[in-house]
Amino acid sequence: MRLLNTRALKLHEYWDINIPRYAILSHRWEADEVSFQDLEADNNTYGDGYRKIQACCKKALCDGYDWAWIDTCCIDKTSSAELSESINSMLKWYQKAGLCYAYLSDVEGVLAEGSRSRSYPSFRDSLWFTRGWTLQELLGSREVLFLDRNWDEIGTRSDLAYQYFDGHPSHSILIA
Numbered sequence: 078m079r080l081l082n083t084r085a086l087k088l089h090e091y092w093d094i095n096i097p098r099y100a101i102l103s104h105r106w107e108a109d110e111v112s113f114q115d116l117e118a119d120n121n122t123y124g125d126g127y128r129k130i131q132a133c134c135k136k137a138l139c140d141g142y143d144w145a146w147i148d149t150c151c152i153d154k155t156s157s158a159e160l161s162e163s164i165n166s167m168l169k170w171y172q173k174a175g176l177c178y179a180y181l182s183d184v185e186g187v188l189a190e191g192s193r194s195r196s197y198p199s200f201r202d203s204l205w206f207t208r209g210w211t212l213q214e215l216l217g218s219r220e221v222l223f224l225d226r227n228w229d230e231i232g233t234r235s236d237l238a239y240q241y242f243d244g245h246p247s248h249s250i251l252i253a
Contacts, residue, residue, distance in 0.1 A: 100133075103210070148167075176222060179224065181205045
């Protein structure tokens, strides 16, 4: 398993017995994602994909994690053996992560007039919920922290379960 140092943004490979505490990122792949090769060669460091890596590492560091796992850059997808092993290991990696960040790039908080708190009317409609891996990440992770497009906290899975999903059959897994 490769982890990204949240201070240096450099990858380090760990084996099963010595894996440090880490946060893990759940997100939708979009244009300009940074690959393992990009990160190793210090390429593609000016786009949205790199800013996503920087923001995830900054958030993880603020939350006390020196290491993060992000699928786009921590897996060498040019190696079919590594890609296959990673796919088979992902549930375990989500289970072992201290915290899972669910980054919803298509959700932005709305500040109501006269209020200090934000609401998230587009939360339930986020495309993040349509991804193939969403269920595995929701079930495997000990704690999920939802973040909006600006990396502001929306809330945890348990905090939001009844607020956004109570009575909504397609999202009932969050209540469990």
